Amino acid sequence: MPDQTSPGTLLSHLRARPPLVHCITNFVAMNIAANVLLAAGASPAMVHAQEEAGEFAAIAGALTINIGTLSSGWLRGMETAAIAAGQSGKPWVLDPVAHYATGFRRAAVDRLLELGPAVIRGNASEIIALAGGASRGQGVDSRDGVEQAEESARLLARVHGATVAVTGVVDFVTNGERAARIEGGSALMPQVTALGCSLTCLVGAFVAVRPDAPFEATVAALATFAVAGETAASKADGPSSFSWRFLDALAGLDASLLDRHARLRCA
């Protein structure tokens, strides 16, 4: 039976009072991430400039920061926003895209981590490297399995006092104490660019709904993605017909059915 923090319950709450989600994400992800948030029922806003990112973070229900197409100017906006989110008690989500690839990226993530994200979402290669492990990552795709990243995720969660999500074939979420695995989705999902980045934004939407329960909010976002992905995959002929069916499925996802279809296990 659904409890007060089940995926279906949180999705209902999200739709009843659509949270304003402040997203600083990469150029590849912006359009599809905004469409993912709208389909789920949230209100996205893409605001990155240092001149206003702090002011806006204080208005929004949550902030998400993704370093996909990073530059110095954007990094200043990210830091400004994360600091303002912290000062106004708003949770924020970090997506450390391919942070291992260059020195610029590694230094950026180090600075952002110090600003206290409530949730960190990455693929296995990213999470392993973030915890100081030997990741096989090179570009933006993961070259490691989720199960290889579980200990790294637990370590990161404890060190930073954050919820950490490793997404892949079976997702893994932990806050250092509790952990869960989420099954579902589709093998077509990694073939659609920026779906992972969009999921980070959706985590932001759920965390805005329940800032007091980032672990459950993250699980709910991942379960929502997984169920919508399964629904879409059943009729898709390839990655791009999957993509639009996925957004349709997300928009049409019945919150009360979500709990029945979500495949969650304690880990």
Added chain:
Amino acid sequence: MPDQTSPGTLLSHLRARPPLVHCITNFVAMNIAANVLLAAGASPAMVHAQEEAGEFAAIAGALTINIGTLSSGWLRGMETAAIAAGQSGKPWVLDPVAHYATGFRRAAVDRLLELGPAVIRGNASEIIALAGGASRGQGVDSRDGVEQAEESARLLARVHGATVAVTGVVDFVTNGERAARIEGGSALMPQVTALGCSLTCLVGAFVAVRPDAPFEATVAALATFAVAGETAASKADGPSSFSWRFLDALAGLDASLLDRHARLRCA
């Protein structure tokens, strides 16, 4: 019967001599806005850098400026382009996305308004706030109805000598003297990100066709959107299948039928 400035007539002219439309729009909107212009029959060009925005504005048939993902560098490009458009007698269209949200955004819109847009297009919350009223807007979505913004639109139109379009369930357009309402579209349209921003670019395309008749050009762009939206909605299963059907419908829209299907009323 269609007259010389009916939507169908203007769409025929647009397709007969595709205008080059210089768009400075936000990162979320760029791809779909370009596809909207191509589907309608226009030639889009996204050019924002201060180093060339002025030179390009003088080449193009019209300019559109949207402050969605604003930064200082882009604002300089916008001002340079708007000044050049003014000097070369080209009309330009302003889309003041969520200008009420931050001080940076409010100051930017104040400066752009001084540069004399031919058309201003926004949602009700944006238009109300732009006219100095008490808008309920917070993020990028409107929280006010179009009918609440009508007086603000008339005021803005008179003060700035511009055509003002308020888009929503039923659109409202005025040049301070005349006014029209356009029905149509679909409830799925606000669920697709950046369709409003794309409409701003399409207004630019129609204004390039008839720079001497910005009111009629704006009405034509809105009617085109509304009819294509209705066509697409009849077969859509959700926001994303609506999105691609909308672009297909726009590309297949019969200019001679447009006048029959457009639902315009003087206001």
Added chain:
Amino acid sequence: MPDQTSPGTLLSHLRARPPLVHCITNFVAMNIAANVLLAAGASPAMVHAQEEAGEFAAIAGALTINIGTLSSGWLRGMETAAIAAGQSGKPWVLDPVAHYATGFRRAAVDRLLELGPAVIRGNASEIIALAGGASRGQGVDSRDGVEQAEESARLLARVHGATVAVTGVVDFVTNGERAARIEGGSALMPQVTALGCSLTCLVGAFVAVRPDAPFEATVAALATFAVAGETAASKADGPSSFSWRFLDALAGLDASLLDRHARLRCA
């Protein structure tokens, strides 16, 4: 019969060992270009900042540079990346979008050309102007036919020691000595924004597979696009249903059938 550098053979190699392709492309193209690379089987990475573009270019298998939405900051990143690619022996591809339109753009392309691209891909107006001819280009669309650009392409290829591809109704590729024409595709392709820019990125993927054979790699990329385009067009109702069918067709393209369906001629 397929030889060692036929399109089908190269596509098989690409999928067997997905190359990491470093793309510096415009804001309109980023999402669809990444999806094109993923559908073909390559691994895209969009990295533009001067602070890391050089470091990343040395990691990647190939680099692509597209000046679509140029600015000074991005130009510095492009130059840094092209220099690093040269120093580490990685091939790079230049897409001189509408370089004739402004002085800023012309100067940028002059500097990039000096950095030795392995391949230059453009439409006819771009290639004619790049060779110093009288192009009819104005915005980003070509106003000249491919056949008018063939001599310009041969000249450019010889002067710069590069492979030059002119894409249009029938594509033309030359390295100054040899030349080929590729038929196929669809009249809907120019109605989808940034497909040409995406093709430039795909050329990068093929050149990463065979950096020793840029002419054959370019032909293979163009043939892949042409065959996927024909497949998609057979069921499309307009530009946007073509767009997603095209990505599905690219993902489902049988490498062994590609050689049978590709329509190549020596020129």
